[in-house]
Amino acid sequence: MSKEPTLIEAHNLTVVYGRKPALWNVDFEIPGKQVIGIMGPNGSGKSTLLKSIMGVVEPTSGFTKVYDQDIDDVRDRISYVPQRQDIDWDFPASVWDVVSMGRFAQRGLFKRLNKEDQDIIAQSLDKVGMLSFSKRQISQLSGGQQQRVFLARALAQQGELFLMDEPFAGVDISTEEMIIDLLKEMKEEGKTLVIVHHDLHTAQSYFDWLVLLNTRLVASGPVSEVFNDKTLSDTYGGKLTTMSKITQVLENKEFPIRHK
Amino acid sequence: MSFGAEFIDYLNYNYTLLIVTLGTGILCLASGVVGTFTFLRKRALIGDVISHAVLPGVTIAFMLTGVKDPLYFILGALASGLVAVWVVDMVQKHSKLKPDTILALTLSVFFGVGIVLLTRIQRSGNAAQSGLDSFLFGKAASMNVLDVQLFGAIALINVVCIFIFLRGFTLLSFDEQYAKGLGFKTGWLKTFLSVLTVLTVAIGVQAVGVVLMAALLITPAAGARFLTNSIRKMLLFSGLIGAISGIVGAVISSTGTGMPTGPWVVVCLSVLAFIGILFGKEKGLIARIRLRNQNKTKINNENVLKALYKMSDDGQSSVNLNDLKKHDSLESLPVQTILNGLRKDDLLELVKGQVVLTEQGRIASREIVRKHRLWELYLSKYFQLKADHLHDDAEGIEHVITPEIERHLTQLLEYPDKDPHESEIPY
Numbered sequence: 255m256s257k258e259p260t261l262i263e264a265h266n267l268t269v270v271y272g273r274k275p276a277l278w279n280v281d282f283e284i285p286g287k288q289v290i291g292i293m294g295p296n297g298s299g300k301s302t303l304l305k306s307i308m309g310v311v312e313p314t315s316g317f318t319k320v321y322d323q324d325i326d327d328v329r330d331r332i333s334y335v336p337q338r339q340d341i342d343w344d345f346p347a348s349v350w351d352v353v354s355m356g357r358f359a360q361r362g363l364f365k366r367l368n369k370e371d372q373d374i375i376a377q378s379l380d381k382v383g384m385l386s387f388s389k390r391q392i393s394q395l396s397g398g399q400q401q402r403v404f405l406a407r408a409l410a411q412q413g414e415l416f417l418m419d420e421p422f423a424g425v426d427i428s429t430e431e432m433i434i435d436l437l438k439e440m441k442e443e444g445k446t447l448v449i450v451h452h453d454l455h456t457a458q459s460y461f462d463w464l465v466l467l468n469t470r471l472v473a474s475g476p477v478s479e480v481f482n483d484k485t486l487s488d489t490y491g492g493k494l495t496t497m498s499k500i501t502q503v504l505e506n507k508e509f510p511i512r513h514k
Numbered sequence: 515m516s517f518g519a520e521f522i523d524y525l526n527y528n529y530t531l532l533i534v535t536l537g538t539g540i541l542c543l544a545s546g547v548v549g550t551f552t553f554l555r556k557r558a559l560i561g562d563v564i565s566h567a568v569l570p571g572v573t574i575a576f577m578l579t580g581v582k583d584p585l586y587f588i589l590g591a592l593a594s595g596l597v598a599v600w601v602v603d604m605v606q607k608h609s610k611l612k613p614d615t616i617l618a619l620t621l622s623v624f625f626g627v628g629i630v631l632l633t634r635i636q637r638s639g640n641a642a643q644s645g646l647d648s649f650l651f652g653k654a655a656s657m658n659v660l661d662v663q664l665f666g667a668i669a670l671i672n673v674v675c676i677f678i679f680l681r682g683f684t685l686l687s688f689d690e691q692y693a694k695g696l697g698f699k700t701g702w703l704k705t706f707l708s709v710l711t712v713l714t715v716a717i718g719v720q721a722v723g724v725v726l727m728a729a730l731l732i733t734p735a736a737g738a739r740f741l742t743n744s745i746r747k748m749l750l751f752s753g754l755i756g757a758i759s760g761i762v763g764a765v766i767s768s769t770g771t772g773m774p775t776g777p778w779v780v781v782c783l784s785v786l787a788f789i790g791i792l793f794g795k796e797k798g799l800i801a802r803i804r805l806r807n808q809n810k811t812k813i814n815n816e817n818v819l820k821a822l823y824k825m826s827d828d829g830q831s832s833v834n835l836n837d838l839k840k841h842d843s844l845e846s847l848p849v850q851t852i853l854n855g856l857r858k859d860d861l862l863e864l865v866k867g868q869v870v871l872t873e874q875g876r877i878a879s880r881e882i883v884r885k886h887r888l889w890e891l892y893l894s895k896y897f898q899l900k901a902d903h904l905h906d907d908a909e910g911i912e913h914v915i916t917p918e919i920e921r922h923l924t925q926l927l928e929y930p931d932k933d934p935h936e937s938e939i940p941y
Contacts, residue, residue, distance in 0.1 A: 272610075310694045326697060334695035345554065345688050346745045355685060359696040363682045391743040411696075 259322065261286050261415075261446060262307060266316035268512065269302050273505045275469060276302040278497070279316075282474035287463040288441055290448045291477075294467035295490050300450045301337060303467065304419050307448075308334050315512045320415070330359060333413035337420050338400050343392050350388040352403050353379055356410025378409035383432060398429030405436065415446045422453065434460075454490075457481060469497065530659060531768050537662030538654040538721045538764035539757045542779060544669035545727075546734035546756025547676050548714040550749050551707060553735035554687040558728070559614070560602065563621045564715045565727030567598030569628025571716075572649055573635060582646075584661045584720075588668070591716035592709070598624050599708050625724070652723035652776035654764040665717040672710050676749070683707055684745055721760060722776035729780045730756065737787030740794030755790070759783040811855070813913045817843060818852045819861070819879035820886070820912075822871055828940065829876035832868040880940045886912040887933035888923045894934040895927070901934050 262284045269277040277299040284290055292300050305311040307318045309325040321328050333356075356378065357371040367375075379385040382402040387395070395403065401421060408416060421433055437447060437460075451457065457464065457477070464480045466472040466489040473485045504511055552561045568591035575590025576582065598620055605616045632646060648656050657665070676683065682703045685693040693700050715727055722730050738751035763779030792799050821841045825833045839849045853869065856862050861875035871879060889911045890904040899907075915923070924930075933939055 305691065308691075308695045310691050329695075329697040332695075334692060336689065336691045336695070340691065341689050342556075346739065346743050346748050347684075347688060348743070351745075352688075355689070355692065355696075358681060358685065358698075363679065363698065393743075407692075 259286050260284065260319075261290075261321065262448070263319045263322070264303070264306070264316070265318070267303075267306060267313055267318060268315045269299070269306055269311060270314040270511055271302075273508070273511075275314075275501060275504070275511060277306070277313075277467075278470050278511075280467070280471045281316075282465060282471055284463055284465070284474065286446075287476075288446055289437070289461050290446075290463045290465065291457055291461035292448065292450045292465045292467065293452065293454070293457060293489070294472075298468045298489075300467055301419050303465075304417055304448070304450055308332070308417060331414050333408035333411040333416045335404050335408045335416065335418040335421060338397070338404055338423070343395065343400060345392065347392050348388065349379070349384060349390050349392060349395070349403050350375065352392060353388075353406045353410055356407040359411055374412065375406075375410050378406040381409055381436065382406045396426070398425040401425050401429060402432070405433065414444070415448070416440065417448045419450045420452065421449060422451065454486070470494075533659050533662050534654055534657055534768065535761055535764040537657065537666045538775065538779075539761040540666045540669045541718050541721045542730060542734075542760025542763075543753045543757035544672045544714050545718045545730040546738075546752040546754070547673050547749050548710055549731035549756075550735040550738070550745075550752045551676070551683050551687055552711060552731055553739070554745075558732045559617045560599065561711070561715070561731040562728035563598055563602060563617050563624070564595045564712055565719060565724055565731070566621045566628070567624035568592075568595045568712070568716050568719055569649060569724050570594045570624055570631060572719075573628055573631035573646065576635060576646060577631065584664055588664075588713070588716050591719070592712055594624065595712035595715060596708065599712065628724075648723065648774075649719055650723050650725060651774040652719065652721050652726065652779070654721050654767055654775040657720060661720070665720055668713060668717050672714050673753070675706075675710055679703070679706070680746075680749075721763070722779045723774070726776040726780045729783060730759075733780070733783040733787045734759075737783075737790035740790045740797045743796075751790075755783065755786045759786060809913070814847060814852050815856060816878075816882045816913055817847065818849065818856065819871075819875065820882050822862070822869060822875070823879035823883050826869075826871060829871040829879060832865070832870045835864070835867045835869055838869055882912055884940050885915045885920060887937060887939045888920065888927065888930070889915065890933050890935070891927055891930055891939075892923055904934060 260283050264280050264282050267277055267280040268275060280299075280303065292303060294300050302311060306313055307320060307325065318325070320332065325332075353375050354367060354371070357367050357375065361367055361371065376385060376388075379388055382405050384399065384402050384406060387399065392400070392403065405418075405421065408418070422430055425433070437449075440447060449460070451460070458481055461477050463475070464477050465474045466480065466485055468489050472489045473480045503509060549561065552558060571590035571592070571594030572587045573590075574594070575586040579586050602616055602620050605611060605620070606613060609616075611619075632649075635646060647653075682693075682698065685696075685698065686700055686703050686707070690700055693703075711731075715731065718730050719727050734752040734755040735748070737755050738748045741751050742748050759779045759782035762782045763775045766778045767773045767775040790798070793801075795801060818838075821838060821843050822833055823829060825838065825841065835853075838844065853862065853864065856875070857864060859874075860872055861878055862872060863870045886908045889908040893899050893904050893907060894901065931939055
């Protein structure tokens with residue numbers, strides 16, 4: 255039997271903000287599974303992991319690969335949904351303006367969007383039930399509607415791998431149901447989904463593969479093997495005492511975490 | 515002197531005046547357009563830092579070359595402005611200092627050095643230094659036609675660059691992480707935007723001076739933001755506000771009364787921005803006050819209708835006007851005025867001191883009672899509130915419930931017929 259191709263690989267990934275490690279020696283390989291969850295408590299590096307995979311933050315050491323390649327070589331196959339809360343929604347833009355950003359990857363900085371792009375934008379909006387809101391100023395949207403707009407923007411990118419940062423955070427129930435339906439549909443279309451998630455109750459039903467983080471990697475494997483009391487208490491039971499002591503010294507005494 | 519020569523002098527003077535005025539307008543237009551992105555990226559204070567930081571560049575350029583050439587000034591200003599931006603970024607990255615501290619420090623260090631150098635030049639008695647003073651408060655009239663042409667050209671190039679790179683700059687300002695995720699070179703875009711900003715500041719200080727430049731960069735955008743929700747229109751309005759202020763400032767300072775340009779430009783800017791803040795279509799102060807007043811009228815009307823509904827037995831009987839005025843819920847309300855308004859809308863009739871709801875009025879009053887009781891039921895079901903805590907909340911929310919929310923409520927509560935106080939919910 256040949257080895258399954260690797261979807262995402264993180265090799266000794268360490269990311270330090272200022273002097274504080276957000277990810278520390280995280281090392282895993284995810285085979286070609288379809289729905290992958292990244293879970294962990296607040297501040298455990300979930301978003302940082304996603305941003306490192308996307309090449310949005312530079313790793314302090316180590317690297318990540320997608321489809322066994324450098325991210326820059328496969329960007330056109332990846333759609334990205336950043337965290338909704340990171341953005342100032344009082345920006346002068348309409349729903350349509352935001353979703354059309356999804357087409358910029360194809361069109362670059364200067365080329366005009368053509369009829370095909372317009373159609374794709376409209377379809378993407380329709381899929382998340384926001385087509386009738388396309389002229390709405392984005393500051394007037396509810397949290398759930400903002401999330402739908404971000405999903406539509408990612409859909410408009412037409413990737414095959416979707417990286418989503420907390421798509422369920424702070425949305426209303428009907429939006430949550432809509433997102434679940436959308437994810438199911440995407441799965442049936444053969445898309446791969448990587449989702450940063452925080453709700454333990456739904457983890458087992460959503461994901462095939464789980465990455466559990468708490469600054470360090472706690473576990474990475476099929477949900478059936480990884481989702482158990484031991485790993486969950488390792489993940490959510492707080493930081494390791496030794497680790498936080500070392501972090502303190504790193505931060506206060508100006509030691510580098512890596513020598514290069 | 516012959517009349518002809520005098521006339522030519524007059525024309526020349528007016529020609530110069532026209533060129534300088536137009537030039538100042540274009541400089542300020544560019545500031546409005548470029549400054550829109552400074553504003554949208556929440557970097558208003560960086561604008562202030564840059565404008566103060568160009569001073570050492572200008573003075574050093576003068577000391578090195580010994581001539582008052584605008585091209586050298588601009589190069590000097592560009593260099594020291596970019597150094598300041600770089601310093602802010604570096605210190606932010608490598609120290610624990612908070613951003614406001616870094617900005618305040620960088621601004622005062624650069625400006626202090628600039629002032630020291632400027633004083634040295636003045637002490638040296640260099641005849642050509644007279645023009646340097648105008649960098650502090652700006653003096654459009656001291657520009658000659660050649661200066662204006664150079665500055666105007668740079669300003670126009672800046673504006674054109676902003677529109678060519680509009681997509682990139684918008685994406686950068688709205689969602690930098692996503693821009694990176696799409697594979698755009700955001701570092702390059704940021705640097706380019708910084709260069710445009712510093713260039714705009716370098717030529718803008720000729721008109722309004724170092725001290726007031728930040729206002730020229732930020733005020734137009736702040737005013738324009740109230741006028742529109744589209745970034746293209748915002749750039750347009752912002753540029754326009756800048757251009758008008760620039761022209762007004764130049765005209766006033768050219769009257770020869772020794773008025774500096776900068777302060778007048780800023781006064782004009784502030785007035786225009788204030789007009790924007792007042793009269794903005796949706797976000798403007800007046801629009802919001804009007805909306806609040808409309809809501810108040812709606813609330814008053816609905817409260818009177820609700821009282822009528824209860825007193826008239828579902829609008830079946832007439833109600834005595836004096837009894838209505840004495841109703842508990844209508845205390846301290848101008849009941850007569852409200853009734854007149856409702857009569858105009860054909861919701862009720864006034865006959866000999868008696869109030870009678872029309873068919874329309876009956877429907878409207880029933881609707882408000884229904885919303886009140888639906889909300890009470892919703893609260894008691896979902897908020898864990900006791901029956902005597904429901905009324906006050908519903909008094910407020912009944913006016914807010916839209917038809918869409920009402921439909922949602924009735925579905926959610928499965929078309930209830932009784933509220934928590936066992937009163938009937940009328941449909």
